Amino acid sequence: MKLLIAAVGHKMPDWVATGCGEYIKRMPRELPLSVVEIKPEPRGSKTREQLTAAEKARIAPAIAGCGRIVALDERGRDLTTQQLAQRLETWMQDGRDTAFLIGGADGLDPELKERADDMIRLSSLTLPHAMARLVLCEQLYRAVSVLKNHPYHREG
Numbered sequence: 001m002k003l004l005i006a007a008v009g010h011k012m013p014d015w016v017a018t019g020c021g022e023y024i025k026r027m028p029r030e031l032p033l034s035v036v037e038i039k040p041e042p043r044g045s046k047t048r049e050q051l052t053a054a055e056k057a058r059i060a061p062a063i064a065g066c067g068r069i070v071a072l073d074e075r076g077r078d079l080t081t082q083q084l085a086q087r088l089e090t091w092m093q094d095g096r097d098t099a100f101l102i103g104g105a106d107g108l109d110p111e112l113k114e115r116a117d118d119m120i121r122l123s124s125l126t127l128p129h130a131m132a133r134l135v136l137c138e139q140l141y142r143a144v145s146v147l148k149n150h151p152y153h154r155e156g
Contacts, residue, residue, distance in 0.1 A: 003033040005036070007129065012130050085147050
């Protein structure tokens with residue numbers, strides 16, 4: 001099973017690429033993680049619907065072949081790390097590649113959210129897109145650590 005983060009946004013600060021790269025490197029061979037940057041639609045005088053539709057068209061080829069889609073959205077389920085680990089374990093049992101979608105400044109197109117198998121949020125706080133990408137990479141690594149009883153995760 002492969003994990004993919006399709007994130008709208010480009011020209012991220014170096015610390016984002018460095019941080020994500022570190023967690024990607026730590027992922028086990030049987031659960032590789034990659035990040036694909038999706039170019040945001042130039043704003044101009046376009047409506048929110050036009051912007052998200054254009055970004056949806058760019059996301060689609062990036063997630064082709066992924067059998068499960070998880071949309072990140074502020075109205076998604078609020079999971080603990082332990083709950084994310086349990087989901088990841090269940091997903092690993094069916095083996096379908098999983099794509100996590102991080103939308104642009106205007107969020108994700110409604111059709112992508114409807115198509116998603118799950119919708120989660122990383123925090124009740126508003127996170128900048130760069131931080132959301134890094135937090136997701138870290139939490140996926142932490143979830144794997146929980147499943148392997150690694151001391152990286154300590155409860156209590």
